Amino acid sequence: MLKLYLFISLMCLVRSDTDETCPSFTRLSFHSAVIGTGLNVKLMLYTRKNLTCAQAVNSTALGNLNVTKKTAFIVHGFRPTGSPPVWIGDLVEGLLFVEDMNVVVVDWNRGATTVIYNHAASKTKKVAVVLKEFIDQMLAKGASLDNIYMIGVSLGAHISGFVGEMYDGQLGRITALGYREPLGNIDFYPNGGLDQPGCPKTIFGGLQYFKCDHQRSVYLYLSSLRENCTITAYPCDSYQDYRNGKCVSCLTPQKESCPLLGYYADHWEDYLKDKDPPMTKAFFDTAEEKPFCMYHYFVDILTWNKNIRRGDITIKLRDKAGSTTESKINHEPATFQKYHQVSLLARFNQDLDKVAAISLMFSTGSIVGPKYKLRILRMKLRSLAHPERPQLCRYDLVLTENVETVFQPILCPKLQM
Known part of the structure; x- marks a missing residue:
């Protein structure tokens, strides 16, 4: 069964991609976005043994990747300015903080950097093919699909879904940050899934007006890794019912708990096995600032x-x-x-x-x-x-x-x- 945990919201180290002792995320400019870039996918491996210095890997060289452990792939999305995602370093560090695993950063900035969204979207399936080739080699070395975890942001969520489709829905887990319609086993809707508290309400907020709501899903996920708060969500048919206090049945003694947002969302998987189809929507509210707990x-x-x-x-x-x-x-x-x-x-x-x-x-x-x-x-x-x-x-x-x-x-x- 496809284990897809979808975070609905709003949304999405660092030098050039020349040879380096410690490979870093590709940094491009707005000029590159205007003229367009050809696709080139870099895979960078982080583990607890190399927290700050990535190791370049590919389908012919898995490097120090331990196939017996969980492997999380971080896949970014559309990059209209060419800059590296500011949250990638925190996400790598947070994942390795909560679990001893392999973390692979998928850098497809050469391809995602363009001012035309459709140009970046057209390259997502090609990125998925590159990832499948890499995962195939992992499987050949003894890895298990159950241990593959895709974390995709914006177009990276689409890429993650394509990879899941290539394996007939047998990947261990997919977390998608950046889509509104219900698609997953659990779809989380912070503050109803629209405007987020603390984000600019008008265009006078500058660039943050365009990206703050959309990017909030990443920061909500990050809060589940390192922040001293646990965000509880409430399964419900609508945001209005949740606000009216009609959706707290998961707190009854007959049920263990309500679903948690973020990394530990899969702890609610046993409850979903009893549902047909195994899907639910969950609502919650957040504060304006980190760590966002209410x-x-x-x-x-x-x-x-x-x-x-x-x-x-x-x-x-x-x-x-x-x-x-x-x-x-x-x-x-x-x-x-x-x-x-x-x-x-x-x-x-x-x-x-x-x-x-x-x-x-x-x-x-x-x-x-x-x-x-x-x-x-x-x-x-x-x-x-x-x-x-x-x-x-x-x-x-x-x-x-x-x-x-x-x-x-x-x-x-x-x-x-």
Whole structure:
């Protein structure tokens, strides 16, 4: 079965390619992109024994590649300026940090460097043929297809898919960073898969406006290798359902866990074996900056207003040290009815272990007119990431619209659901 783990997003050492003691990624110029370049594929091998100095390899010389270990191929994509991808060194280092493996950087910058995307795309199958010839030699030396891992960015994802097709879907794993439609066993959609927080919203953001969203998938993958955070995703039919807290069934005791973004996504493979077809979409939100982690809580609110209230909730948490974190639950107005509990999914960019104070603010979004009040019988805060933590409650609160109300929570009764 094709084991394809697709990361949907937004997207994608260093000198010339002359003979060097330590081969480095081909550096070209915008001039090269304008006049075009002929295809030339360089393969550079990194292992834990040569972390900083690559070894040139090819289909007739595997070098120090250990065929008994996993081999990860890093395949870049379209390069309209000719510059080396800034993330390649971090990705090599991160992969070798988490596992003792072979890492092969596939440098096809002479071919990918052009201002015309279709010219680069037309060369992807030729790159795939070069990689197949190399993998065939690995197999002849005793390697296993199960140990082949392709990591492709942008057009590199297409190349990885072509290689997988050449082996009838028997490669161990493919991670594709740079495609929107669902194709893989797991398709991850950060922030819904469109605009990413922290990226420029207008063309006045310069070059980052064109590449930041698309490139974010690479940095999200990198966060799973070295950053001190684990990004949890939630299997769901839509981003709206996820934001509305309807997709947390993977946290129930009957299931081991929710899928993790990045390198450890394949740990969820056993769950997928029970699905037909073995595919799922998973959604999650991220912070604006590294390491991008968000921490999820449910805010359960039971109200006793006579009339229905509709509006947004802003919640802030503070610990004893004074650290604060805030979540605005405003993607769509919540409907508060008398004696009806509303469970709101709050996302914070910090995980405060011991919450000393909580503040709530209610808003209808109206600028003119009277200020409404939200009368709360009970508020309950519960962590999704750490369900073992005590749930925090507060009773008999009255929120005046657009006024922040601060209070100290108490432990909820243990028998309370």
